[in-house]
Amino acid sequence: MNREAFFTVHRELPREGPGEAADVHWVLDQIPKPARVLDAACGPGADTVTLADALPEAAITAIDKMPHFVEETRTRVPDRVTVREGDAFDVRGPFDIIWCAGAVYFKCVTQALKAWRPALGPNGHVAFSEPLKPGPDAPQAAWDFWAAEYPQIMDRAGLSDQVIAAGFEILGTRLIFGQPWEDYYTPMQARIDKLRGTDPALTDTLHEHQREIDLWRAARDHVAYLLILTRPA
Numbered sequence: 001m002n003r004e005a006f007f008t009v010h011r012e013l014p015r016e017g018p019g020e021a022a023d024v025h026w027v028l029d030q031i032p033k034p035a036r037v038l039d040a041a042c043g044p045g046a047d048t049v050t051l052a053d054a055l056p057e058a059a060i061t062a063i064d065k066m067p068h069f070v071e072e073t074r075t076r077v078p079d080r081v082t083v084r085e086g087d088a089f090d091v092r093g094p095f096d097i098i099w100c101a102g103a104v105y106f107k108c109v110t111q112a113l114k115a116w117r118p119a120l121g122p123n124g125h126v127a128f129s130e131p132l133k134p135g136p137d138a139p140q141a142a143w144d145f146w147a148a149e150y151p152q153i154m155d156r157a158g159l160s161d162q163v164i165a166a167g168f169e170i171l172g173t174r175l176i177f178g179q180p181w182e183d184y185y186t187p188m189q190a191r192i193d194k195l196r197g198t199d200p201a202l203t204d205t206l207h208e209h210q211r212e213i214d215l216w217r218a219a220r221d222h223v224a225y226l227l228i229l230t231r232p233a
């Protein structure tokens with residue numbers, strides 16, 4: 001992967017993966033009002049904004065390892081939110097909720113939950129979204145999408161096993177498919193269209209991203225993330 005080209009395409013996107021404010025609210029509606037919140041691997045901060053709006057009195061921290069995402073998040077959130085560069089899987093709490101959209105796969109579910117366990121306060125929760133293996137009735141296009149994107153994808157049982165192996169229990173799950181993916185890919189398509197023909201160094205990366213979007217469009221309602229709300233068992 002050409003990292004420079006990758007991050008040129010991914011600059012100025014409102015979020016770096018599928019998701020929507022309703023996902024954050026779905027979690028907040030099920031847990032005691034959190035006073036200490038971590039947005040782990042916040043990307044450009046879309047969910048940090050939702051967390052800050054929903055929790056005006058909470059101490060909120062957002063962490064990402066990429067400096068430009070940290071800067072983008074800082075421009076979007078109130079000053080009371082701490083936004084910093086760092087390893088989202090090596091954090092000091094205590095936090096009442098650790099939120100992580102679309103980034104646990106960098107680590108593996110069990111390892112990520114184990115890493116976060118010492119940073120959870122009493123009655124602390126973790127909510128994270130992970131790619132979900134298509135069901136047996138899904139069209140070939142869905143398999144083609146994930147074969148290109150994330151071949152090690154797991155089904156619900158596999159994800160559940162990984163959560164349990166970390167000593168956590170699942171309190172609820174929510175499918176993320178359709179519109180939240182459209183909301184992710186529509187700005188990316190605009191970015192591709194804007195950059196096309198501007199720099200030969202971007203050609204391959206633009207082509208790869210266009211292919212990703214085309215594969216997703218062919219399987220639109222069969223490509224999903226699973227949002228999982230957990231706590232230590």
Ligand SMILES: C[S@@+](CC[C@H](N)C(=O)[O-])C[C@H]1O[C@@H](n2cnc3c(N)ncnc32)[C@H](O)[C@@H]1O
Nearest residue numbers: 015016017041042043064065066087088101103
């Ligand atoms: C698919 S993006 C999701 C970003 C954001 N949560 C969102 O939904 O827009 C994955 C993010 O994880 C970040 N990331 C990956 N590994 C990380 C780590 N060890 N520590 C902090 N951030 C990490 C990347 O920089 C990127 O911003």
